[in-house]
Amino acid sequence: MAYIYDAVRTPRGKGKKDGALFTLKASHLLSQTFKALERNSPLVPQYVEDAVVGCVTQVREQSGDIAKVGLMQAGYPDSVAGATVARFCGSGLEAVNIAAAYIMAGQMDLMIAGGVESMSRVPLGTDGSSLLYDPEMIMGHHIIPQGISADLIATKYGYSRSELDQYAFNSQQRATLAWEQNRFQPSVLPVEDINGEVLLEKDEIVRPSTTLEGLAALKPSFEKMGSLAGFDAMAIQRYPELEKVTHVHHAGNSSGIVDGAAVLLLGNRSIGEVLGMQPRARIRSTAIVGTEPTIMLTGPVPATQKALKKAGMEIGDIDLFEVNEAFAVVPYYFMDQLNVTPEKVNVNGGAIAMGHPLGATGALLVGTLLDELERRQLSTGLVTLCIGGGMGIATVIERC
Structure with missing residues (x-):
């Protein structure tokens, strides 16, 4: 059985050159989370066998197995191995699920799993992904930008601009309240620069002043791209029952571009006893699925099932x-398809309010979920993400 012993994340910094974390490389963000895992036992680095880390855009300073680079910068022993995985937006949760599988199989006793992404220093698309730039792949498989896929779901299933703006407003309100009440405190690690000065202590892009009127005034982000680049026509080719794609997503109801890192410490029961640590939760199950790649973002439903x-x-x-x-539209579609009440979903806000640091988000959400289960004295939780190319990933955890 695989247990979660600890969860640590950085605050999420604005993923632009004027963001608070722009001066730090992704490996430095990651190394600070590695170091923080010693808080429950200083012996953790000596007993960790491997670290599996998700990172989406693995080029330049985020290339070359950033997991191992982060371990070295954190001062972990040479005996600790590291591997970097990429499953687009599901990378951080994929890392968690891989580590859990190793431990459940009895092949590892103690592992680190998580993710990192510096979107300010290594922007999305820098790796030249074929899903973004290869005409043969795009035309041959009806690959459209994710924002247009989101608009396609909204069109096909009848979600209005006002409904989605209301969801975005609620996410901002929930995140603001969560920070005011220090609900993220157990897991959030203030980020320091190389001189030990604190750069960021809380998620940087939360906008407490968000209003429905302000959201309504924003222009759709993907309308021009859909018409001028032919992506709307490509979507209609795959879904000819629709007359057109209605563009309803914009900067205010889409995830924010941010920098961040998050890690979990996972192990079996016996290693916890050796290190004097109590498990906080166990991994009940994991799942990965493939879905139709044009509409792309519906994967959380079958992955959860x-x-x-x-x-x-x-x-x-x-x-x-x-x-x-x-x-x-992604959580909205999820709730409708599985008949889940909004009072159970993203209760402290989500990536619309706080940002989506691609490779880190999956692991980050596990820690957020576990903290809230403990705060409310509840038992079970599920994390799920949609994934580019048409995939979905999910993990079920249960408090110990």
Whole structure:
């Protein structure tokens, strides 16, 4: 059985050159989270066998197995190995699920799993992904930008601009309240520069002043791209029952571009006893699925169904959900398809309010979910993310 012993994350910094974390490389963000895992036992670095880290844009300073680079910068022993994985937006949760599988199989005793992304220093698309730039791939498989996929879901299933703006407003309100009440405090690690000066202590892009009127005034982000670049026509080719794509997503109801890192400490029961640590939760099940790549972002629904089936659970057995807010339509569609009440989903806000540091988000959401389960004295939770190329990932955890 795989247990979660600790969860640490950085605050999320604005993913631009004027963001608070722009001066730090991704490896420095990651190394600070590695160091923080010693807070429950100074012996952790000596017993960790491997670190699996998600990172989406693995070029330049984020290339070359950033997991191992982060371990070296954190001062971990040479005996600790590191691997970097990429499953687009699901990378951080994929890392968690890989580590859990190793531990469940009895092949590892103690591992680190998490993710990192510096979107200010290594912008999305810098790696020249074929899903973004290869005409043969794009035309041959009807690959459209994710924002247009989000608009396609909204069009196909009838979600209005006002509904999605209301969801975005609620996310901002929930995140603001969560920070005011210090709900993220157990996991958030203030980020320091190389001189030990604190750069950032809380998520940087939360906008407490957000209003529905302000959201309504924003122009759709993907309308011009859809018409001028032909992506709307490509979407209609795949979904000819639709007359047109209605563009309803914009900067205010889509996830924010941010920098950040998050890690979990996972192990079996015996290693916890050796190190004098109490497990906080266990991994009940994990799941990965593939979905149709044009509409792309519906994966959390079948991934959740698969994870629940593997755990022998029903949707009503889950106390809280973290559904990544890549775009407002994603959690909205999830709740409708699985008949989940909004009071159980992203109760402290999500990526619309606080940002989506691609490779780190999955691991970050596990820590956020666990903190809130403990705060409310609840038992079970599920994390799920949509993934580029048409995939979905999910993980079920249960408090110990």
